[in-house]
Each structure stands twice: as structure tokens, then as C-alpha cells.
Amino acid sequence: MFVVLVYDFAQKRVNKALKIARKYLHWVQNSVLEGEISDANYIKMKKELEMLMNPEEDSIILYTFRTKKYSKREELGLKKGGDENII
Amino acid sequence: MFVVLVYDFAQKRVNKALKIARKYLHWVQNSVLEGEISDANYIKMKKELEMLMNPEEDSIILYTFRTKKYSKREELGLKKGGDENII
Numbered sequence: 001m002f003v004v005l006v007y008d009f010a011q012k013r014v015n016k017a018l019k020i021a022r023k024y025l026h027w028v029q030n031s032v033l034e035g036e037i038s039d040a041n042y043i044k045m046k047k048e049l050e051m052l053m054n055p056e057e058d059s060i061i062l063y064t065f066r067t068k069k070y071s072k073r074e075e076l077g078l079k080k081g082g083d084e085n086i087i
Numbered sequence: 088m089f090v091v092l093v094y095d096f097a098q099k100r101v102n103k104a105l106k107i108a109r110k111y112l113h114w115v116q117n118s119v120l121e122g123e124i125s126d127a128n129y130i131k132m133k134k135e136l137e138m139l140m141n142p143e144e145d146s147i148i149l150y151t152f153r154t155k156k157y158s159k160r161e162e163l164g165l166k167k168g169g170d171e172n173i174i
Contacts, residue, residue, distance in 0.1 A: 004150060006093055008117045008165075029146055030095045031118055046163065053164050059116055060163040063091060063150070070154045076133065076147040077140050078095075 002065045003042065004034045007049075009058040017058070020048045089152045090129065091121045094136075096145040104145070107135045 005025055009017045018027070024045045025033035037045070042064070049060060065071060092112055096104045105114070111132045112120035124132070129151070136147060152158060 004091065006116055006119045029093055029148055032093045032148060046161075050163060055164040057165060059165040061116055061119060062161040062163070064159045064161070065152075066157040070152055070157060072151045074133075074149040074151070076137060076149070077142040078144060078146040 001037060001039070001042070002035070002068050003037050004032065004063040005060065006032050007058070007060045010054065013052055013054070013058060016052055017049060020052065021045065088124060088126070088129070089122070089155050090124050091119065091150040092147065093119050094145070094147045097141065100139055100141070100145060103139055104136060107132065107139065 003025060005021055007014075007017055007021065008031060018033075021027075021033045024037055024041050025035040027033050046062070052058075053060070090112060092108055094101075094104050094108065095118060105120075108114075108120045111124055111128055112122040114120050133149070139145075140147070
């Protein structure tokens, strides 16, 4: 499946969160990663992030898509991420 | 259609960007908005944001979906946005 992950972590944990998420997904903007991921890795990634996060300070939203057939992606302005990964 | 908008603007323009995007979508996390939008409003919103943005400093990614049938949304940790809007 295809996943878009947006995170908002407190400064002291933000680098660790990005490091975990980058093991599974491609970084496309300061707080956004996306990519194809297996169900098993999706669960693994969530567990790692939940271990790190303080649920009273940090936030993650995950959008998952079974198919990309009905979706489109547009990028305006600066490309900030480290990897290219276009739907 | 359903839209997820993630933005990353320089500090001096970030409030204006959020103000524009909130006219059309619901704010769900520091730099993320989502919601149903017409094709006409989608174009209008993009134009307004492009007028404001400095393409060498600011960045927007827009994911649009014709249907939400094949998508899922999960939220971990703190709910930071102003509005509730679950897929």
C-alpha cells in the first residue's frame, strides 16, 4: 500500500522520528514522508514511532491507499525532501 | 474531491498561508489541512497560495482523491488541528 505520513514532534524528538520514518518511507517535505510499504512494515513503523512519541506533545497522521489509481499529487514551490517519489 | 494539503512556509508567510488554506480546508495538524473541495475552489486556492509563496523558500504538496473508498486515515498522539475531519 501507499502511505503519506505527516508528523509534528517536539524539537527534542523530531530527529529521531524522522530517522525512524526514513527507514520505511521517502522524505518529501520537512514533516512529510511517503512511499510504498508492506502491511507488516507499516505496523512495525507505527510501533517504533509510538514508542518514541509523547502523545501529549507529538502528533502523526497517516493516510494509506490501497491503490493510487484515484489519486493525484501536486507539488508547488521548493522541493524540500531528500528523495524524489512521485505518485 | 478530497484534498490533503501539507505546507512548509517561511515564518513570515506561514500565518498568511494558513489563513488562505483554512478558507477552503480543515486544519488537522500544524502544517496539514484536509477536506472536500470543488475543482473550481481547488484552482482558486492554488492561485492564492502561489501568489503568496516564494518558490525558493516555501513548499506545498497537494494530494487529491476522486474517492475515499480506497483510503484510510490514522492519527497517533496529540490532535493538533482546529477541526475534526475524519475520512
